[in-house]
Amino acid sequence: MLSIxxxxxxxxxxxxxxxxxxxxxxxxxxxxxxxxxxxxxxLSHVLAGRDGYEVTGGxxxxxxxxxxxxxxxxxxxxxxxxxxxxxxxxxxVNNMTFMREAMxxxxxxxGEPELDAVAFMKRVKEEARHLKLDEQLLKRNVNSGFSGGxxxxxEILQMAMLEPRLAILDETDSGLDIDALRVISDxxxxxRTPDRSIILITHYQRLLEYIQPDHVHVLVGGRILRSGDxxxxxxxEEKGYGWIEEEAAA
Amino acid sequence: xxxxxQTMDDLIRTGYQxxxxxxxEADTAPPGLSEAVIRMISAKKGEPEWLxxxxxxxxxHWLTLEEPDWAQVxxxxxxxxxxxxxxxxxxxxxxxxSLDEVDPQLLDAYNKLGIPLExxxxxxGVAVDAVFxxxxxxxxxxxxxxxxxxxxxxxxxAVREYPELxxxxxxxVVPYKDNYFACLNAAVFTDGTFVYIPxxxxxxxxLSTYFRINExxxxxxxxxxxxxxxxxxxxxxxxxxxxxxxENQLHAAVVxxxxxxxxxxxxxxxxxxYPGDEQGKGGIYNFVxxxxxxxxxxxxxxxxxxxxxxAITWKYPSCILRGDDSVGEFYSVAVTRGMQxxxxxxxxxxxGRNTRSTIVSKGISAGQGQNSYRGLVRMAQRAENARxxxxxxxxxxxxxxxxxxxxxxxxxxxxAKVEHEATTxxxxxxxxxxxxxxxxxxxxxxxxxxxxxxxxxxxxLPMEFAVEAQKLLNLTLEGAVG
Numbered sequence: 001m002l003s004i005x006x007x008x009x010x011x012x013x014x015x016x017x018x019x020x021x022x023x024x025x026x027x028x029x030x031x032x033x034x035x036x037x038x039x040x041x042x043l044s045h046v047l048a049g050r051d052g053y054e055v056t057g058g059x060x061x062x063x064x065x066x067x068x069x070x071x072x073x074x075x076x077x078x079x080x081x082x083x084x085x086x087x088x089x090x091x092x093v094n095n096m097t098f099m100r101e102a103m104x105x106x107x108x109x110x111g112e113p114e115l116d117a118v119a120f121m122k123r124v125k126e127e128a129r130h131l132k133l134d135e136q137l138l139k140r141n142v143n144s145g146f147s148g149g150x151x152x153x154x155e156i157l158q159m160a161m162l163e164p165r166l167a168i169l170d171e172t173d174s175g176l177d178i179d180a181l182r183v184i185s186d187x188x189x190x191x192r193t194p195d196r197s198i199i200l201i202t203h204y205q206r207l208l209e210y211i212q213p214d215h216v217h218v219l220v221g222g223r224i225l226r227s228g229d230x231x232x233x234x235x236x237e238e239k240g241y242g243w244i245e246e247e248a249a250a
Numbered sequence: 251x252x253x254x255x256q257t258m259d260d261l262i263r264t265g266y267q268x269x270x271x272x273x274x275e276a277d278t279a280p281p282g283l284s285e286a287v288i289r290m291i292s293a294k295k296g297e298p299e300w301l302x303x304x305x306x307x308x309x310x311h312w313l314t315l316e317e318p319d320w321a322q323v324x325x326x327x328x329x330x331x332x333x334x335x336x337x338x339x340x341x342x343x344x345x346x347x348s349l350d351e352v353d354p355q356l357l358d359a360y361n362k363l364g365i366p367l368e369x370x371x372x373x374x375g376v377a378v379d380a381v382f383x384x385x386x387x388x389x390x391x392x393x394x395x396x397x398x399x400x401x402x403x404x405x406x407x408a409v410r411e412y413p414e415l416x417x418x419x420x421x422x423v424v425p426y427k428d429n430y431f432a433c434l435n436a437a438v439f440t441d442g443t444f445v446y447i448p449x450x451x452x453x454x455x456x457l458s459t460y461f462r463i464n465e466x467x468x469x470x471x472x473x474x475x476x477x478x479x480x481x482x483x484x485x486x487x488x489x490x491x492x493x494x495x496x497e498n499q500l501h502a503a504v505v506x507x508x509x510x511x512x513x514x515x516x517x518x519x520x521x522x523x524y525p526g527d528e529q530g531k532g533g534i535y536n537f538v539x540x541x542x543x544x545x546x547x548x549x550x551x552x553x554x555x556x557x558x559x560x561a562i563t564w565k566y567p568s569c570i571l572r573g574d575d576s577v578g579e580f581y582s583v584a585v586t587r588g589m590q591x592x593x594x595x596x597x598x599x600x601x602g603r604n605t606r607s608t609i610v611s612k613g614i615s616a617g618q619g620q621n622s623y624r625g626l627v628r629m630a631q632r633a634e635n636a637r638x639x640x641x642x643x644x645x646x647x648x649x650x651x652x653x654x655x656x657x658x659x660x661x662x663x664x665x666a667k668v669e670h671e672a673t674t675x676x677x678x679x680x681x682x683x684x685x686x687x688x689x690x691x692x693x694x695x696x697x698x699x700x701x702x703x704x705x706x707x708x709x710x711l712p713m714e715f716a717v718e719a720q721k722l723l724n725l726t727l728e729g730a731v732g
Contacts, residue, residue, distance in 0.1 A: 048687050051679065076689035084687075088680045092702020101698065102688035109689065141702065158688065 001026045001063060001197055002047075002166055008057035009046045015056060016042040018222035024166070027194040031208055031233060032201050034219035035241045040201045041085065043219070044170045048082040049075050062166070077109035079165030083155040083172050090142035095154070096124060098142045099161050106162060127160040131187045149180040156187045167191070168199045173207040185210030205237035218244050279336040285309060288437055291336050295406050295440075298413055301420075308426035308436035315430050321593040322622040322654055323562050325498070325535065333469040333500060335438045379404060379443045379459045381472055391455060398454050400484075401446035405473055408444035415446055419477050423506035423543045423570070431502040432539040435471045439504070442472035447482035447513075456712055458487040461501075469500040476506070478513035480546060485516040487715055498526075498561060503538045511546030511573065516554070518711050519567075520719050523559035525726075528617075530589030533561025540567035541597075544576035544605075552579040553596065554710040556719040558726040561590060566624065568597035571605035571636070578607040581707040583719075585726050586619025586651070595625035595656075600633040600666065609640040612704050615651035616727055622654040629666035636663065642672040645703050647696065647727070697724045 002024040010016040016039045024030055034040050046053050047060065049072040060067040062078060070078065090098065104114040115123075128135055131153045143151050152172055159167050169188070173181055188198065188211050200211060208216070208230055216232040217224045220241060225248045226232065236244075279287060288309055292302040317328070379389040379402065395402045401412060408416050426436035443459040461472065478484055501523060507515050517540075526533025536559075542551035553567035569578030580596035598607035613621040627638045644653035659668055677699055685695030701708070701720055708716045 048683075050683050050687075072683065072686040073689050073691055076687055082687050084684065088678070088684045090681060090684070090699060090702065091675075092705055093698050094702075098685075098688075098698070101694070102685075102690055105691070105694065106689040162688065 002067075003061045004058070005060075006058035007046070007055065007060060009042060009053055009055045011042065011053050016222050017046065019058070020219075020223055022217065022224065024197045024199065026165075026197055027192075028215065029192065029198045029200065029211065029213045031213040031216045031230075032199060032219050032224075033203065033205075033216065033233065033236060036203075038219045039222040040219055041170060042222075044082055044168045044199075044201055047075075047168055048072060048080060073105070074109075076162075077106050079163075081159050081162055081164030081167045083152075083159060083167065083169040085171040085174065087143050087146075087151045087155055089144045089146075091144055093142050095140055095142050096121075096138045099124060099158060102158070103161055124157075124161060127157055130160070130190065131157055132183050133157055148175040149177070152176060152180070152184055153187070156184055156191075160187065160191055163196075165195065166197045166199070168201065170201045171203065172200070173202055173204060181207065182210060205233045208233045220245055220248070277336075277338045279334050281334045282331050283333070283335060283438065287335055291438060291440060294336065294338075295409065297409055300417060301409060304421065304426070305437050305439075308433050309438075311427055312430070312433040312437055315433060318430050321564050322620065322624070322656070323564060323591040323593050325562055325591075328498075328500060328535070330434075335469060335471070336440055379457075381441055381443070381459060381461045381470075394454065395457075399448045399451050400453050400457075401444065402457055403444055405439070405442040405444050405475065408475075412444070412446070415477070416444065416475070419475055419506070419508055420473075421506075423508060423541050424504050424539050429539060431537045432504050435473060435502050435504045435539070438469075439471045439473040442474045442503070443476075444474075445476040445484060445486060447476075447478045447484045449479040450481040451479075452482065453484040456485050456487060458489065460489045469502065471501075472503050474503070474505040475508075476515055476517070477508045478510060478515050478549075480511040480513060482510075483514045485518070485712060487518040487520070487712060489520045489522070498533055498535055500535045500537070501560075503540075505538070505540040505567075507540075507542035507551055509542065509544050509546060509549035509551050509576075512548045513546060514550040514552075515542060516552045516712075517542070517567070518715060519553075519555040519557070520711075520715055520722065521555065521557045521559050521563070522722055524561075525559050525588060525590050526561040528588045530561065533590075534559065536560035536563045536565065538565040540565060541570065542568065542578070543570045544573050544578060544602075546576070547573040547602070548575045549573050550577040550579075552577075552581070552710070554581040554707065555583070555594075556704075556707070556711070556722065557582070557584040557592060557594060558722050560592075563590075563592040563594055566595050566597055566626075568599065569607060570599045570601065571607065571633075572601045573605075574602040575604045576602055577605070579710075580607075580609045580611070580625075581710045582611045583614070583704045583707045583723070584612070584621055584623075585614045585616070585723060586621045587616040587726060589618055591620045593622040593624055595623045597626040598628070598638055600627075600629045600636040600638070603632065603634040603636070605633055605636045607636075607638045609638070609642070610706055611640075611642045612707055613642075613644045613653055614647065614700060614703070614727075615644070615653050616647040618650045620652045620654070622656060624656040624658075626658040626660070627668055627670075628659075629661040629663050629668065631662045633663045634665050636666040638666075638668045640668075640670045642670070643703070644672075644674040645700065646674065646676040647700075693724075693727075696727060700724075700727060 004022040007017050007020040055068055100120050107114055133153045213230055216228055218226045225244050288305050389403055424432050426433050447453055509515050523534035523536055544551050551569050557563050571578050578598050584592045584594050586592045596609055611623045613623055615621040623642050629636050642655055653674055655672055657670055682695050
């Protein structure tokens, strides 16, 4: 589904991804781990098409299509979702209206009929309940005055509503207490389907106890230095990242 | 919201929509301003002597004044001799007695603007006075209103039919000596709207005036006078458009509101004069004096304005809170883009005890637009326990525009309370990325954020017009980013 080949990319003239390769098949969950500054967030932003990031080499294909040629919103229409590390506030924009507009923008782009107001309300309330998200938050402005945990849950709520084909969750676990982590993990697990892929970007093995990945990759210095199954994450938890860098250097 | 969003999307792709010219034979005075021109206007309208005297006195005073230059706007000097001060579509015979007799071309022009004047097609519950260049061409639903005792007609008619009422109130809120442009207006005003709500009457429908400038090189100088007697209520809305022309055209109007005891006047404006092109060529100079007098105790005047058009907007709808416990409100959205300039705000003059005022101003600047809020809150000596709350927010889109705030606060009574809050924000790249990542186009995202920013003001507009205002806003901000 997603195929990244020899990707070089960066920002402000600095190359951060240095020949990254990654293959993600439908239904798979991949975890990408790595120390600060290794390029995890750059990867998520480049995949989502954020302005300012520059791709200097390599290619990214999504369902065979050249992903890098598409505008940010077109990528969203194709089914790419980025759960943000720092969800922004949109003052004055009602959370529910925002979600509905986004859903319908995607539906329109795909030539599907728009969801009517009643059906939308029913679904959003149901999904919010699964995520134990206070219904009041639906009526507030997007992320305005939300706690850290509420913002992250609101991201997963949007993911549930938008039903992406590929979800990239950028440090969704950061800043969460153990209860919130469990709720969010349950939410994500409920969204696992045979044709939906997920890339989890995280610092910590902890998240992977709740969301079991099919593959774990270690990103260091803009390249994936090692890939394995979930045991690799445990090994990293125990030994840190240093040994991988040393091995790679040797 | 869905279908609304759809219309927005459609609208976003189009430019200024009201730029057409109606080819109608007009009776237009040659350019130039003199006593003779004023006498001609007065004669054409068959005015009584006192009104001509008033006009001439205003003109004499105007000749002693200099054009003010304190506003945060820039324009070449206006050549008042190059403007034609009177233009009216030619009438056949005595002029229309009913709508059936109105020139079909005029009806057509208003249909194109989405303001059908045929009553059966008109927006339910809204009566319209249509002013075309210098004259009122039609007023709808007059009979329904007359049944309720409400007088709603053009100013020219009011001068003929209700001379005593007009004479009593005209210039009592904005005297001709008030300021340069108000003085000019008093000398040369051609038409406008007159509304009179008798004691205790709640006006059964929304009243509105639709102003249209059509002829080239003409100025529009209309005067609106609304008198709400004790205990009466009225909601009034004005809309304005003009063709796209390369020359600047002057619109110097005066609006006077009078609210007696327990009366309520709600005055809403959706201003969409031609703003000029991207390079700043052409467009309307919108230099308007609007003032409401809360004359009676517990009276209430509320101004709501959505200003998206005009090359330059220069206006300060104000309230004189004379009656004890009277209330003044000002809700404003002003948008400038391209080369547009706006210097707008309000004055709240608290004279009476326990008077209250609220100011909510939302300025949006995009392109190279310059947006200034200028507001005066004055608490006079006897304004015991008067209160004001001002909220003044600016939103910047892009990095070549400007927002300026000039609040003036004068407090002469120690029990008065004045609060002023101001914010300036910019639509951030983070916000746009967030929205686009969710599948919204950049224009969609901007319109959503801007509409959110203006929500507080839009909710003050009558329902039918809130949607209209929202559409206009989106249209105005088309292509504002990037």
